[in-house]
Structures are given as C-alpha cells and as structure tokens.
Amino acid sequence: MLAGVELGGTKVFVLRARGRTILDREMIPTTTSAETLGKAVAILEAWHARQPFAAMGIGSFGPLRLDPHAADFGIMLPTPKPGWAGADIFRTLTAPFDCPAVIDTDVNGAALAELRWGAGAQGPAPSDSLCYITIGTGVGGGFAFNGRTLRGAMHPEIGHIRVPRAPGDRFAGSCPFHGDCIEGLVSGPALAKRFGVPGHEIDPADPRWDDVANDIAHLVSTILLGTAARQLLIGGGVGMGRTGLLDSVREKVVTQLGGYLPHVDKDSIGRIVSAPLLGDQAGPLGAVALAMDALEGAGVS
Missing domain, CATH: 3.30.420.40 (ATPase, nucleotide binding domain)
Structure with missing residues (x-):
C-alpha cells in the first residue's frame, strides 16, 4: 500500500x-x-x-x-x-x-509518471528523457531522465528563465522576483495583467497571443538545446487549454532552432512537443x- x-x-x-x-x-x-x-x-x-x-x-x-x-x-x-x-x-x-x-x-513527479506510463512509454521505443512544463498559476518544469527525476541543490526552476522578447512587445512582466522571466510573461496571472482581463475572457483572436507563443517557444527551444530531452510536454490550465497556442509554439520552435537540431523539423515537432498523455492525472500519478x-x-x- x-x-x-x-x-x-x-x-x-x-x-x-x-x-x-x-x-x-x-x-x-x-x-x-x-x-x-x-x-x-x-x-x-x-x-x-x-x-x-x-x-x-x-x-x-x-x-x-x-x-x-x-x-x-x-x-x-x-x-x-x-x-x-x-x-x-x-x-x-x-x-x-x-x-x-x-x-x-510536483512537476518532477508528473514528468516521471509521463515517462513511465504516459507519453514517454508510447511509440515503438520508450523515451529516456522527458521534460514536463506546466503553465498555470505559475510556470514550472520537471525533468525525468533515464528513469529518475533531475534535482541537485534544489530542482529545475525553468519558470524564472528569461527569454528573448518579440519585437515591439513592451509588457513588463509580473514576477515579483524578476519581472519579465517566463513565469512573469505567460502564467495565468501574467496573462491577466498583460491582456487586462481574466484569462477566460481573453479573446482567442487577440494578436498579442503571438507574443505569448514567442515567449513559450523560446523556453522550449532553450530546453531542447540545453538538455537534449527527446520529448517536451506542455500542461497546466494555460498549456492544455488552448490548442491553437500549442500549434503556434511548435511552428515558432522550428523557426527559432533554424535547423540546428537535425531531429527537430516541421514533421517531427508534433511528436516532440505535445500535451501530456496522462492529462490531469500526471500529478497524482507522479x-x-x-x-x-x-x-x-x-x-x-
């Protein structure tokens, strides 16, 4: 038990x-x-x-x-x-x-569950390396590599990475520690501040979503380059709530990487960057x- x-x-x-x-x-x-x-x-x-x-x-x-x-x-x-x-x-x-x-x-646990029983266990061969990003109240990232989670003095804090901003994007960010780190740019509270309305009221056609996709894509590109993860899952209320946003992120990741990672292209990006297979059960199973x-x-x- x-x-x-x-x-x-x-x-x-x-x-x-x-x-x-x-x-x-x-x-x-x-x-x-x-x-x-x-x-x-x-x-x-x-x-x-x-x-x-x-x-x-x-x-x-x-x-x-x-x-x-x-x-x-x-x-x-x-x-x-x-x-x-x-x-x-x-x-x-x-x-x-x-x-x-x-x-x-919680996100390291979710990554471990997805590696063992979810997205990492699907396909012709199990994955050996997976990153789980949750975008909701905050932005967190968990890593499961070779069957174990990644931790040392602390744990990965990808939510506080700074990313290149889209030209013309002047949003100052909302993180009390760093301002425009990725959590200060794309978390639920950051989006409410950026758009001026609660998240569920934001117009899906608002052109500022392109800036949000740019920010998330740069985070994804940084993780793929820095960790060599085979898969990257985007979950959480923001991450799983907008299919069009995920499609835009994928397109921008391919463009940002510029062909440097030979395994990442327009044909493979849908398998590499996806939603969690376990959905909202990834955390409890973690x-x-x-x-x-x-x-x-x-x-x-």
Whole structure:
C-alpha cells in the first residue's frame, strides 16, 4: 500500500494506491500551510490505521530545498504564496509514519509518471528523457531522465528563465522576483495583467497571443538545446487549454532552432512537443511514482 500527496498551489490531493492503481483520493483546498498539511496528515493517519503504508511519495509546489544534506531539506523556500515560506513539508507529512518516503516537486513527479506510463512509454521505443512544463498559476518544469527525476541543490526552476522578447512587445512582466522571466510573461496571472482581463475572457483572436507563443517557444527551444530531452510536454490550465497556442509554439520552435537540431523539423515537432498523455492525472500519478521510488530505496528521502 502506497501513500501519495500532490501539493499544489490551489488544491492538494491525498492518495492511497496499490501499485499504480489509485484506490482512494481526497482533495483539500490549499489554505495556510498549518491547516493544509494538518488536514493531509489526518487523512493519511486514518488510512494508515486501517492498513500501514509501505512507502510515501510527496510532490509539492516549490521552491523546495531537495538537498538531503541541507539543514532545511524538505522546507519551502521564499515563495510569493503567503504563509508558506519556511513550511516544513517533508517532516510534517512523514513524521507520523514509519515508512520510507521521497519528496520532489510536483512537476518532477508528473514528468516521471509521463515517462513511465504516459507519453514517454508510447511509440515503438520508450523515451529516456522527458521534460514536463506546466503553465498555470505559475510556470514550472520537471525533468525525468533515464528513469529518475533531475534535482541537485534544489530542482529545475525553468519558470524564472528569461527569454528573448518579440519585437515591439513592451509588457513588463509580473514576477515579483524578476519581472519579465517566463513565469512573469505567460502564467495565468501574467496573462491577466498583460491582456487586462481574466484569462477566460481573453479573446482567442487577440494578436498579442503571438507574443505569448514567442515567449513559450523560446523556453522550449532553450530546453531542447540545453538538455537534449527527446520529448517536451506542455500542461497546466494555460498549456492544455488552448490548442491553437500549442500549434503556434511548435511552428515558432522550428523557426527559432533554424535547423540546428537535425531531429527537430516541421514533421517531427508534433511528436516532440505535445500535451501530456496522462492529462490531469500526471500529478497524482507522479506522487505514486515517487512512492515507488521510495520503496525501491531510490531518490531523495
């Protein structure tokens, strides 16, 4: 029996699974760290009393300290989300349970699930390298290479990469740390500020979407060049919500790369850059995949 927690910026899923099959799932709104984590622990304790967990996987929004040798391992670092900086995610969720556990970012977990059971497992040969980008309240990126997630002192923070701006695009960005980093340009709150209306009211025909596609395409091009990932999936409320946007991003990636990567062209780009195959189940299944790693003694614990 495996336990999983997918801790997101707006909601939390607490899971119980056997293998990759999710048996129970509870949703908690993300409020204060104390209230949210306390409710998650209460659910886990009730399940554990019925049948003890063999392992636990935690996929959390960040930024997190993932270096197991650091004094603040498993703790939330400075974040724009009020009341969460300094929250001890790992110890709070695992202290009541005597089982191995792994903590990682929610997007790293989603990338791992897609690599093992989703987009990375499709086709004539399984993929060995995959990047999962979520564009929603923020912009996050997870990497699963050779069966494991990518992390070191921290975890990938692709949302705060700066990209070349489209000519004439004067939007200043909305990131409180960096202004016009990619999160400050294309996240849900950034789009609302850029267009002047909530995301669901933005006109699909507004020409400024071309600037948004340019920004996302430069991020994708940077990742393909910098990591040699075979696949790049774009999910999240913004990423999965606009098919036309993804098509425009693909076209711009091919143009931006200028033929330098021989495997990326107009015929292959649709296979390389796509939507997550697992859809909104990538995050919950990511927590399960991390629990499996904990059971096998792999990953950060």
